[in-house]
Amino acid sequence: MPVVKSICRVCHGGCGALVSVEDGRVVKIKGDPQSPVSRGWMCVKGLKSPDIANHPDRLKHPLKRAGRRGENRWSEIGWTEALDEISNRIDDLRKTHGPESIAIGQGTGRHHYMHVVRFANALGTPNWYEPGLAQCFIPRITVSHLTYGGFVVGDYYGEVKPKCIIFWGHNPLVSSADGELAPAVKRAMTEGCATIAIDPRRSETAKRCKTWLAIRPATDAALALAMINVIITEGLYDKEFVATHTTGFDLLQAHTARYTPEWAEGVTWIKAEAIVNTARQYATSKPAVLDWGLGLEQNANSLQTVRAVAILRAITGNLDVPGGDILGMNILKGYPILKDKLPPDSSKKRLGGEEFKLLSSWRAYMPSAHIPALFSAMTDGVPYKIRGLLVFGGNPLLTVSNSRKVYEALNALELLCVTDLFMTPTARLADYVLPAAFWTEIDHVQGFPLVVENYAYAQTAVTQTAECRQDEWIIDELSKRLSLHGSDMSYKDIYAHQLSSTGLTHAALAQKGYHMPPHKYRKYEEHGFRTPSKKVELFSSVLKRMGYPPLPEYAEPPESPVSSPELSAEYPYVLITGARNKEFFHSEQRQVASLRRLHPEPSCELHPKAAAATGISEGDWAVVSTIRGEAKFKVHVTEDIHPQVISVEHGWWFPERDNELESLWESNANCLTADTPPYDPAFGSYRLRGLLCNIRRLNHG
Numbered sequence: 256m257p258v259v260k261s262i263c264r265v266c267h268g269g270c271g272a273l274v275s276v277e278d279g280r281v282v283k284i285k286g287d288p289q290s291p292v293s294r295g296w297m298c299v300k301g302l303k304s305p306d307i308a309n310h311p312d313r314l315k316h317p318l319k320r321a322g323r324r325g326e327n328r329w330s331e332i333g334w335t336e337a338l339d340e341i342s343n344r345i346d347d348l349r350k351t352h353g354p355e356s357i358a359i360g361q362g363t364g365r366h367h368y369m370h371v372v373r374f375a376n377a378l379g380t381p382n383w384y385e386p387g388l389a390q391c392f393i394p395r396i397t398v399s400h401l402t403y404g405g406f407v408v409g410d411y412y413g414e415v416k417p418k419c420i421i422f423w424g425h426n427p428l429v430s431s432a433d434g435e436l437a438p439a440v441k442r443a444m445t446e447g448c449a450t451i452a453i454d455p456r457r458s459e460t461a462k463r464c465k466t467w468l469a470i471r472p473a474t475d476a477a478l479a480l481a482m483i484n485v486i487i488t489e490g491l492y493d494k495e496f497v498a499t500h501t502t503g504f505d506l507l508q509a510h511t512a513r514y515t516p517e518w519a520e521g522v523t524w525i526k527a528e529a530i531v532n533t534a535r536q537y538a539t540s541k542p543a544v545l546d547w548g549l550g551l552e553q554n555a556n557s558l559q560t561v562r563a564v565a566i567l568r569a570i571t572g573n574l575d576v577p578g579g580d581i582l583g584m585n586i587l588k589g590y591p592i593l594k595d596k597l598p599p600d601s602s603k604k605r606l607g608g609e610e611f612k613l614l615s616s617w618r619a620y621m622p623s624a625h626i627p628a629l630f631s632a633m634t635d636g637v638p639y640k641i642r643g644l645l646v647f648g649g650n651p652l653l654t655v656s657n658s659r660k661v662y663e664a665l666n667a668l669e670l671l672c673v674t675d676l677f678m679t680p681t682a683r684l685a686d687y688v689l690p691a692a693f694w695t696e697i698d699h700v701q702g703f704p705l706v707v708e709n710y711a712y713a714q715t716a717v718t719q720t721a722e723c724r725q726d727e728w729i730i731d732e733l734s735k736r737l738s739l740h741g742s743d744m745s746y747k748d749i750y751a752h753q754l755s756s757t758g759l760t761h762a763a764l765a766q767k768g769y770h771m772p773p774h775k776y777r778k779y780e781e782h783g784f785r786t787p788s789k790k791v792e793l794f795s796s797v798l799k800r801m802g803y804p805p806l807p808e809y810a811e812p813p814e815s816p817v818s819s820p821e822l823s824a825e826y827p828y829v830l831i832t833g834a835r836n837k838e839f840f841h842s843e844q845r846q847v848a849s850l851r852r853l854h855p856e857p858s859c860e861l862h863p864k865a866a867a868a869t870g871i872s873e874g875d876w877a878v879v880s881t882i883r884g885e886a887k888f889k890v891h892v893t894e895d896i897h898p899q900v901i902s903v904e905h906g907w908w909f910p911e912r913d914n915e916l917e918s919l920w921e922s923n924a925n926c927l928t929a930d931t932p933p934y935d936p937a938f939g940s941y942r943l944r945g946l947l948c949n950i951r952r953l954n955h956g
């Protein structure tokens with residue numbers, strides 16, 4: 256039986272996989288022991304890849320809507336007919352209403368991510384989005400660039416092991432997010448390494464940490480500012496690094512003097528003594544990794560929260576040192592996303608562009624539309640109507656905040672085209688549904704970890720399911736029909752371009768597995784940091800010019816026992832949503848029996864004190880409510896959560912139901928979250944964590 260080396264992409268990816276193929280189908284997946292990062296390990300989702308690839312419900316042919324929108328009646332059509340018709344509809348819209356009337360959407364970090372951005376730019380629409388961005392990763396990426404001129408990741412793969420690791424709003428043992436694969440993180444958490452988790456829940460990662468700080472959701476900026484205060488006051492900062500490589504230290508010192516640990520205790524629910532001890536331990540155990548996650552971003556103060564945390568790495572001298580937080584090597588040539596092809600007048604029309612400068616303006620790392628404004632414009636046409644939406648691998652009905660609004664918006668479109676592996680609730684509302692290829696069915700080149708790029712890998716298509724095609728091929732076919740810029744360069748030409756810096760071909764890299772040149776540390780000693788001052792900007796000159804506070808500040812969450820006490824009388828708990836679980840990737844895999852068996856129902860976590868106060872027991876069904884809506888979950892009563900916090904899963908629908916579209920309203924966390932103002936002033940981040948909620952027992956499940 257042929258066995259082919261590849262890389263799993265059920266999540267953001269990265270684990271080396273050995274794919275066994277029989278009669279053109281993937282029949283078995285095993286971890287590749289030769290992968291230098293995953294060393295033979297794979298998670299349950301990756302190992303069950305054959306059950307996803309060969310699932311009977313996979314979309315297999317292009318479909319055209321035959322009934323009313325959402326009715327689920329379809330005609331099978333050929334690729335030529337589908338692509339001709341869709342490109343004609345796009346052409347009509349762009350000629351009649353301008354390209355900005357067509358939005359281009361996608362999901363989180365998939366293989367085709369950059370190709371979708373390229374397509375939007377070539378088409379001339381500024382209204383590109385994905386459901387993460389302001390709520391996921393863009394604050395961390397942007398702030399790293401503003402502060403140290405590049406993104407950083409923990410040095411989990413080098414020879415020197417960290418002596419201290421802080422996991423801040425991050426659960427990599429479950430999420431393996433963006434390249435920080437669980438096995439590498441686990442290896443680094445050895446005896447002798449101080450490990451600290453800052454999380455309202457004792458996550459799987461926190462359970463393996465020596466210290467767990469149960470923080471009040473969305474108050475992380477206060478904790479980080481107090482830690483800066485302790486490190487400066489006690490003289491624990493790296494004096495040589497600070498003097499040589501940073502700007503604005505004196506201003507930071509003066510600014511943080513008021514953020515004492517005693518002040519932060521009242522804000523964060525963490526004892527002042529624990530704050531002092533954590534600051535001391537982080538500053539004195541070197542090298543140290545500060546591994547941050549999504550917990551810092553899904554709130555209305557994401558810029559300042561992420562900035563405060565970012566500064567800790569710099570003042571302790573942990574940047575780009577062995578065993579610390581390292582800057583990428585950029586070993587592949589940049590993806591030609593055709594940014595310059597987007598006409599300036601069209602980028603001015605980007606929804607959200609004026610207000611959220613770090614998300615939507617030309618200064619943004621990857622300019623995108625503000626999601627609440629984009630979906631509103633589909634229904635109310637303000638400032639102009641979005642008439643078409645093409646989604647490549649996203650399920651916004653489950654993953655964008657305010658599912659009811661998204662539902663209305665998608666129903667108001669003139670053209671909705673969804674490319675996916677399965678008929679999702681979002682796909683059901685479409686005019687055209689196109690069948691996408693699974694990771695064993697694609698050719699691809701990827702720099703890794705995502706964004707930082709210290710190594711590269713390639714994948715080769717080894718199987719084929721019916722008429723499924725990889726997203727890049729679909730985009731290239733549409734681009735040719737629409738005579739877009741760059742349509743003479745196929746995705747395979749782009750891989751060759753990316754690899755030209757390595758001397759490798761796609762086939763050679765796929766066979767070899769990885770290209771991983773030795774890491775070069777302390778790159779800043781030669782060229783400085785890639786910021787305007789060539790130094791780490793503790794005081795951000797760019798933020799100042801843009802009119803945002805150049806030194807990090809705390810802001811009380813807009814909905815909280817402090818800022819809205821009346822509401823808090825009715826909704827006494829603080830809600831967090833979307834903590835990852837190991838069986839599912841967002842709204843996916845609910846139809847995969849081998850995974851669903853392991854995690855059959857949507858669940859929420861509740862502390863025994865809260866359970867006693869509300870009369871709820873382990874295994875009960877309960878309704879969690881916010882001022883915006885309700886959703887139903889099976890309760891897990893656990894000491895591993897702060898008594899005042901309730902955590903609910905996101906992404907739940909029930910593909911096994913007769914009308915799976917209706918099942919969308921039952922246990923959907925995004926019926927609870929807030930897509931309304933206030934947003935983070937720079938990124939426009941909306942609030943998925945740190946909201947007020949209540950819970951009541953449901954008698955008849």
Ligand SMILES: Nc1nc2c(c(=O)[nH]1)N[C@H]1C(S)=C(S)[C@@H](COP(=O)(O)OP(=O)(O)OC[C@H]3O[C@@H](n4cnc5c(=O)[nH]c(N)nc54)[C@H](O)[C@@H]3O)O[C@H]1N2
Pocket residue numbers: 361362363364365366386387388390391549647648649650651653654655656674675676677679691692693694726832833834840841842843905906924925928943
């Ligand atoms: N309440 C709440 N909401 C959240 C979050 C939260 O924490 N709380 N997290 C947010 C974050 S950080 C993110 S990034 C988003 C994620 O949001 P999405 O990316 O929309 O989430 P998925 O459910 O993974 O949807 C991806 C879809 O792509 C399909 N798919 C998988 N692989 C491919 C492929 O190769 N090609 C194509 N065409 N389709 C494919 C899947 O079947 C699935 O339907 O969710 C956000 N939503």
Ligand SMILES: Nc1nc2c(c(=O)[nH]1)N[C@H]1C(S)=C(S)[C@@H](COP(=O)(O)OP(=O)(O)OC[C@H]3O[C@@H](n4cnc5c(=O)[nH]c(N)nc54)[C@H](O)[C@@H]3O)O[C@H]1N2
Pocket residue numbers: 266267363387391423424425426427429430431432433453454455456458470471472473474475547548549550551831833834835836837838839840841902944945
């Ligand atoms: N299995 C699986 N893996 C995934 C995904 C998936 O859906 N399933 N999604 C992928 C995506 S798109 C992303 S973005 C990553 C995210 O991966 P991570 O960055 O690891 O994020 P989460 O697991 O969403 O949340 C991390 C922790 O933050 C805590 N938290 C919530 N609110 C706060 C807060 O206000 N402050 C602090 N300090 N902590 C808080 C939660 O309790 C949780 O344990 O995972 C990726 N990997």
Ligand code: SF4
Pocket residue numbers: 263264265266267268269270296297298299300301302431
């Ligand atoms: S962690 Fe991600 S890449 Fe690794 S096996 Fe699991 S799904 Fe695949």
Ligand SMILES: [Mo]
Pocket residue numbers: 363387391
């Ligand atoms: Mo994400």
